[in-house]
Amino acid sequence: MTKVLATASVALMAALAAAQTDPAIQQISSRLTPNDLKADVSFLASDLLQGRATPSPGLDIAAEYIAAQFRRAGLEPAGDDGYFQTALYANVTPNLEGLELTLETAGNTVRAHPESMALQQAFAADFSRLPMVKATGSDAAAIAALTPEQVRGKVLVLDFSQDANPRAMMPVMRQLPATAARLQPALVALLRAGASPSAMTARLREMSPSSSTPVLIVWDDAIRAALAATGTTDAAISVHIPPPTVVPVKLHNVIGVLRGSDPALRDTYALVTAHYDHLGVRGAGDGDHIYNGANDDGSGTASVIEIAQALAALPARPKRSIAFIAFFGEELGLVGSRYYGAHPVFPLAKTVADLNLEQLGRTDVDGGSSVGLVNVTGYDFSTITGTLRQAGQDTGLQVVKNAQLNVRYFAQSDNQALADAGVPAHTLSVGYAFPDYHQPGDEWPKLDYDNLAKVDLTVALAVFRLANSLETPQWNADIPDTGRYIKARQDSLGK
């Protein structure tokens, strides 16, 4: 006990000493307040915004709010439309009415029931009496042995109907895009014993021509029986799939810049990012169906806003520029950050770091309490963690490594899209599992705003120091996981 107190008081004295030596700490903390953060989160996570689904009017209101706060901070707009980076997508819904599949074998014609089929992605198709090639779905070796000469232009039937365990499908399904690209079938039909859990209802897709092979999932008993009874040489398949409904949607990453002061370094960038979307409204009936997403990731979005305000108000600018980005579409699978990675506003080679902020508000996390600490994903992956740790020492916040989860969660947020583009990038979280994770109960009164302000002070100090340093953050080459990021970095630097 005594020892703990002694350690705590040493940490406190170190923090006080640093506060005296680095005036930025006091300057930032005086402008980055719990109430400011609460104001942002309570608006973003209000029922009015209906859970900020991608796409939705609530998401667009959130984007306008973030842009307004960037305007208040005096950030430079960096989108194509003010602070908005416009991304054109389409919401594509398959049209299952009129879906037809007919199997003709010697003297026998079987028609699938429309409700015993599903599409894996939306597409239109009209094929008449195509020959087919059949393989057992779980037999990866047999599929690998097929040649383009055998399969090209035909229907490739992968029969999973003997596999009760859906896991048997996984290895082949993972390989399916590559298999289809190699064999070039006109259509892939996946034969299952029961209804497909992965059938597509609606999906967001970037507006660009898609060349992937259509995949039809079939669990129709009559078709399965007929296929089981026939060889592949004497069967023909006809398919009619009506065109999907395509609704164009405009989505926005919100981007503002605090311009750096150094003539040589102001065109290099440190990023502070978070996703502003959440899960929207789900389900029906009695009870709360709005997934407010206060901690996930209203807390990160509010932090991006308030860190921007605080750093913009400092008497001196850092040498490099700091860009603040709120991404759409994280909950759909990093869609907004992947879009940014493919359409970067700032050259990736000149982007030195990304601090991505997720789930910073709840301290009742991971089965305990995490007041006074922040986790970093990919803790040992780059030199950024060292800068964070130093900032934490100076502010009295522990920057901790979750031994089990820091590597696994590296891929679970938008930092991954930047890392894939070579930019040293981590996600900071107060905790990973919290009681209302992806539930309607993730609401703004449950956040610890005093702790959030303390975490944000540390993040702001760290990003200010990163941006003010002549040194560029580096991936750690001693860690095997970083190999592909180092390669991506070298590619973007043209080395």
Ligand SMILES: [Zn+2]
């Ligand atoms: Zn999140």
